[in-house]
Amino acid sequence: MGIRFILMVNKQGQTRLAQYYEYLTLEERRALEGEIVRKCLARNEQQCSFVEHRNYKIVYRRYASLFFLVGVDNEENELAILEFIHLLVETMDRHFGNVCELDIMFHLEKAHFMLEEMVMNGCIIETSKANILAPIQLMDKAS
């Protein structure tokens, strides 16, 4: 299992989406998110996109006001995770059309559905945007 959690956090450090692939209690989550966000948001553009925290490696990338943070274990290919974040953003872009923080907030469940089609139990399932979005579009059409 490579990916252990995925977070989307805005510039102010508020969590906008959180998906964990391992069990953490609510308190642990809050603490972890707080620590990670503080660490990552303090870094500048030139510094590398990887931060080691506890036994996680956090790969993060910033898109406008939104930070995408992915916690992985040590075995994972960090560069590939960066690419994965980009794929996630592109997929959301394709669905929402230039995705922004508010899209994710008000369509939290859709963001989760997309994530569900991309990652399961910490592994990447699908890398084709069309395949990822197909079930979601189908559902939109049906309603």
Add this chain to the structure above:
Amino acid sequence: MNPFSSGTRLRDMIRAIRACKTAAEERAVVRKESAAIRAAVGENDNDYRHRNLAKLMFIHMLGYPTHFGQMECLKLIASSGFPEKRIGYLGLMLLLDERQEVLMLVTNSLKQDLNHSNQYIVGLALCALGNICSAEMARDLAPEVERLLQFRDPNVRKKAALCSIRIIKKVPDLAENFVNPAAALLKEKHHGVLLTGLQLCTDLCKISEEALEYFRKKCTESVVKALKDVVNSPYAPEYDISGITDPFLHIRLLRFLRILGHGDADASDCMNDILAQVATKTESNKNAGNAILYECVETIMSIEDNSGLRVLAINILGRFLSNRDNNIRYVALNMLMRAITVDAQAVQRHRATILECVKDSDASIRKRALELLYLLVNESNVKSLTKELIEHLEVSEQEFKGDLTAKICSIVEKFSTEKIWYIDQMLKVLSEAGNFVKDDVWHALIVVISNASNLHGYTVRSLYKAVQTSGEQESLVRVAVWCIGEYGEMLVNSTGMLDIEEPITVTESDAVDVIEIALKHHTSDLTTQAMCLIALLKLSSRFPACSQRIKEIVVQNKGSLVLELQQRSIEFNYIIEKHQNIRSSLVERMPVLDEATYSGKRAGSLPATIPTSNGAAINLPNGVAKPTAAPLVDLLDLSSDDAPAPSSSGSDFLHDLLGVDLSPASSQSGNIQAQKSGTDVLLDLLSIGTPPAQSSSFSSDILSISQDNKTSSGNLLSSPSPQISSSAGGSPIMDLLDGFAPNPASSEVNGPAYPSVVAFESGSLKIEFNFSKPPGNPQTTTIQATFTNKSPNTFTDFIFQAAVPKFLQLHLDPASSNTLPESANGSITQDMRVTNSQHGKKSLDKSTISLVGCDTECSMMSGVAAVGTLSHWSNGISRMLHFAAFFLQFEGAVLVIMIIMGCNRSSGKQLARNEVETSNAK
């Protein structure tokens, strides 16, 4: 109605939360919403269930409790509509986890959905199962998942593959069922299925050796071919990332090849060509290409040796390392770390670059580089690297200093060949970053210094110089204080000058100045201050001219609020003032510490030897006070003046001083005891009535007990740690009790089957236990405790308590009185009935039986674990608390009883306060 778009109330809630300016407002909104949802749950509101759940997910994301919505998820999953199911499953994955029992309820729904005719619903169920299934669910649902691996729709197959990973991880026994279907997935063309199939195979290989062999034989070629296909595939818009088709698939394939090729020459051979192609042809100007190269290098490093490929890989790494992009440099360092086991020489070539990375402004890169550099250190480069690192320590950022210091210390300890080099480097580190140095590091330094007898003078002078400029570094100050205390005259007389030294002139009062400054410095903690007092005591004998000044400094702490300092101050003051004749022998230089023992201890009991700051403070005074214990008897004029010289306890004293856990010292008591002539009260008492050979098991019991006491009675006694005092003030209780009365328990052990035992006897107090068993009821033992007060003072408010382990039952009868009349004019008796619920079942510890010399099941013994005195201030009156800890061996359990009695000395009025702390071992 669509549950996702019509949820105006969900939108309203999100808006309301967004509008919140403070966390308190947000909490209020969430509370209100949660209450509404709970109400809706109670009413079983069908229409809004999904919307409520969507809200709950949002609330959950914000970090508020949402357990009350769990049942709602299950209801939604059980409903028939797809949208309801969809959000129900999402809620299930977000709000629940495998540890909750509620999850068991969902197994049935999952089973139905896995067999559903709608493939999307099947997909949902697989996804949920893959994310949260427990071992039981895995067993129940594995056949369904196995079947779905062959489902007609690839989107279901890929999910089934990942679901299988979860199942085999939860229940590894099931792995063999999945090997064949997994191998079939590797032949797929659909990227998603291939990607997930590879992951399943990878995980199967990790679990089962047979699976690995199977895949190696049957699938190596097809995986190589799949990689060839994807590398050479024409432009595929759906999977293209900056000119490369599906880098994720590349990476997965390379990773699986790594597993197949590792340790197998044939398989490695098979993949050589394609690896060479990937390593040479992949574009390295984009992140996606670099990700593939990174993975490829790792695969080349892991598979069986092929020198051509290795050269390619090392070259790629070199290119990465010199890249300007920090991300690439980071992964290069990461990679080199793994490559070091394969080709250390190639990595050594990049040493200079790596050293530069240690100084990088980016914390992540620094950390990686430091760890890598640590692995690169060897005998030949240790000196230059240490020099560089120590130089960097001066300019590095504060938060990095901790890591860097730890690594430097570790390198220096590991590779030091000459003591002088070790001492020099450590002093540099301590001067630069003494506050970041762990306790065991400076303890080890003291051990080394103590062993380097030809360097004592050099070291103490270097420390003197260092402390002038870096007086704020706590651990430097401690080492300096210790050394000046021990070797102060070498500092002043410039004894043992080395050629490399510049001569310095230090007067006796300069040396005392250093200690005085350290003692009074605002950052000094208890340990440092206590060490300063010891050093001053030592110097008072070494520098007779400064004796008066030292006495004045020591006396200043007489009123310290910290009990430890107060006590030391008073005791040392007495020694300086009244006991000139024994002082010099009392403060003799410490015997050389045994390096092997110390390092063995460090390695052997690592958790114990990394003392918390508190731990150090506890152990230090503990050891320090022991030698002074005997003279104190004298000082207080309560005993004859034949106090033996304390030097025999020197060695364990030192271990304790160095913060080594108490356990090694006391477990040695068996051996040490032989040489001891009753000096050490604690150890002596420990070994009463026990043959030396067996006392180790005995004292380890006590040890674990006293650990408990440490925490439980600390607050009670308003002392930082009662254990300190238990041994620190060893003799005052003796003075109260008039001398070193040995415990007579030993004489009792060969008596009748249930011998009565004198638990404690001294000039003032005698405690005796009588044992009896009612006939026909072997489970119950009655213990009658008799207390007799032989002192001329009456003890009032006497309380005696005891506690027992769980398998025993204790019934404590009231005491015959709560006043203990003076001069043995009467006694208090108190009965305890102890019932052993596991009589005959709980096996007895054989060693303790033989220890006592009884062979019955209710062998009992007792002894005094520790006696001591605490003094503390209360309402301006110094009050002495005497206490004694006993232990009683009873049917395989150890009962520990601590009695504390107080008497107010200044007024002569008796204040007896008895507290009993009990705890048990085993």
